[in-house]
Amino acid sequence: MFFWQRRPSVVVLAGLVVFHALLISLQVPQGAEKSVFERGIFFVYSPVQRLAAATVRGIGSLWHSYFDLRGVRRENQKLKRENFFLNQDIRFLEDRLGLAGSEAELRASLAGFEGTLVAARVIGVDSANPHQSIIIDKGSFDGVAKDMAVCDRTGALVGRTIAPVGLKETMVQLVTDKDSSVSVRSVVAGLTGAMTGRSTAVCELRYVLASLEGGEVGEELRTTGFDKIYPAGIRVGVIQSLEKDEASPIFRRIIVKPYFGFDRLDVVAVLTKGPGGGG
Amino acid sequence: MRETVLGDVVRAFLGTLLAVLVYSLAGAGGPALLVVFNAFSVVVLYFSVRRGEVFGAILGTMCGLAQDAFSLGVFGVAGLTKTLLGFWTGYISRRIDVVPFGRNALFLLVMAVLEMLLWVLLTAIIRLKAVNLQGGIIFVQPLVTAVLASTLFALERRFEARNSRGA
Numbered sequence: 001m002f003f004w005q006r007r008p009s010v011v012v013l014a015g016l017v018v019f020h021a022l023l024i025s026l027q028v029p030q031g032a033e034k035s036v037f038e039r040g041i042f043f044v045y046s047p048v049q050r051l052a053a054a055t056v057r058g059i060g061s062l063w064h065s066y067f068d069l070r071g072v073r074r075e076n077q078k079l080k081r082e083n084f085f086l087n088q089d090i091r092f093l094e095d096r097l098g099l100a101g102s103e104a105e106l107r108a109s110l111a112g113f114e115g116t117l118v119a120a121r122v123i124g125v126d127s128a129n130p131h132q133s134i135i136i137d138k139g140s141f142d143g144v145a146k147d148m149a150v151c152d153r154t155g156a157l158v159g160r161t162i163a164p165v166g167l168k169e170t171m172v173q174l175v176t177d178k179d180s181s182v183s184v185r186s187v188v189a190g191l192t193g194a195m196t197g198r199s200t201a202v203c204e205l206r207y208v209l210a211s212l213e214g215g216e217v218g219e220e221l222r223t224t225g226f227d228k229i230y231p232a233g234i235r236v237g238v239i240q241s242l243e244k245d246e247a248s249p250i251f252r253r254i255i256v257k258p259y260f261g262f263d264r265l266d267v268v269a270v271l272t273k274g275p276g277g278g279g
Numbered sequence: 280m281r282e283t284v285l286g287d288v289v290r291a292f293l294g295t296l297l298a299v300l301v302y303s304l305a306g307a308g309g310p311a312l313l314v315v316f317n318a319f320s321v322v323v324l325y326f327s328v329r330r331g332e333v334f335g336a337i338l339g340t341m342c343g344l345a346q347d348a349f350s351l352g353v354f355g356v357a358g359l360t361k362t363l364l365g366f367w368t369g370y371i372s373r374r375i376d377v378v379p380f381g382r383n384a385l386f387l388l389v390m391a392v393l394e395m396l397l398w399v400l401l402t403a404i405i406r407l408k409a410v411n412l413q414g415g416i417i418f419v420q421p422l423v424t425a426v427l428a429s430t431l432f433a434l435e436r437r438f439e440a441r442n443s444r445g446a
Binding site: 124171177 | 340358
């Protein structure tokens with residue numbers, strides 16, 4: 001009697017361990033690129049995630065609809081007032097843009113923004129660390145591709161789309177992920193650097209020389225567009241602290257608090273015509 | 280042997296669907312929930328005790344790879360740790376008595392802690408970076424996972440006892 005006939009369970013375990021060892025080893029030459037096998041697993045299970053998210057949302061909306069109806073009149077008046085001020089803002093911005101160039105240039109500029117946003121719902125978060133990635137319910141069927149910027153409902157940067165991009169689901173790498181990097185500049189002092197995540201709620205602004213003056217707590221950071229993924233001018237977050245980096249005397253240690261938060265991350269917008277769109 | 284393994288693969292796939300569903304529901308409830316308990320581990324622990332080491336290993340592979348697919352971590356690390364979790368949970372539970380609630384909870388806690396340690400170790404070795412421990416909250420994960428899994432067993436026993444009294 002052979003060994004595998006006497007101890008079939010040990011053979012199954014050994015086979016599975018070798019399979020995983022090969023799977024992990026095969027990723028080395030691939031780098032960040034996802035394998036077909038990994039994408040396949042994502043495609044098979046992500047509809048389940050969509051179903052669960054829709055169920056929870058449905059139950060939640062049923063529960064809230066009664067309370068929503070009670071305050072609908074008051075909310076309607078509030079929205080009308082906000083709409084009025086928003087229209088004023090738009091007119092003001094159009095006037096300012098009109099000063100910058102001819103009408104034809106202005107129209108061309110505004111037309112460039114039409115149809116560039118795809119609204120998506122967040123249907124899942126990273127299974128190992130919520131600060132790494134989320135999954136949205138839009139995919140290649142909706143015009144979403146790899147390396148597109150993703151913003152929250154207030155227009156603040158959330159991250160970028162990465163593989164796997166499914167037909168109706170896409171993974172989004174958050175700016176708080178430790179492998180994420182965004183080129184940003186502070187709006188007042190003009191400190192420019194790469195904002196990288198730490199897989200926690202805060203990020204770090206790197207490569208700002210210690211010899212550079214300026215920058216203060218609360219100062220806003222916006223994207224520069226240098227990375228060719230995120231369009232320039234998107235709000236990212238504010239400086240939380242500035243100090244000397246004891247480990248590296250060349251650079252400053254700047255901690256950044258991103259604007260986006262999980263409490264407002266139910267709906268996001270994918271910018272499909274940014275510099276990284278369609279990559 | 281072939282029929283048994285094939286049947287186990289199909290059942291393990293259904294078990295993985297259940298795990299993805301539980302994980303998705305927990306994620307919809309709040310991202311913090313995913314840090315304090317691992318839905319995939321709960322499913323692997325529960326079914327490994329019930330169905331033995333071969334099924335546990337296959338289910339562990341499927342659940343682990345599903346967990347890896349929904350994360351930016353190294354693909355295969357959770358697959359490997361959950362395969363070992365499923366196998367050894369099934370193997371040991373066939374050789375010692377893990378029916379009493381206290382012993383069951385302690386056994387599942389030990390297995391969940393070992394799985395967590397192996398995952399942290401493998402991730403640190405493969406990525407050559409320190410693993411983010413979420414300010415230590417991640418170490419609550421094995422405890423909550425073990426409590427949930429042993430609660431499932433307790434509920435199952437209570438349900439069976441009620442049914443047998445009714446019959």
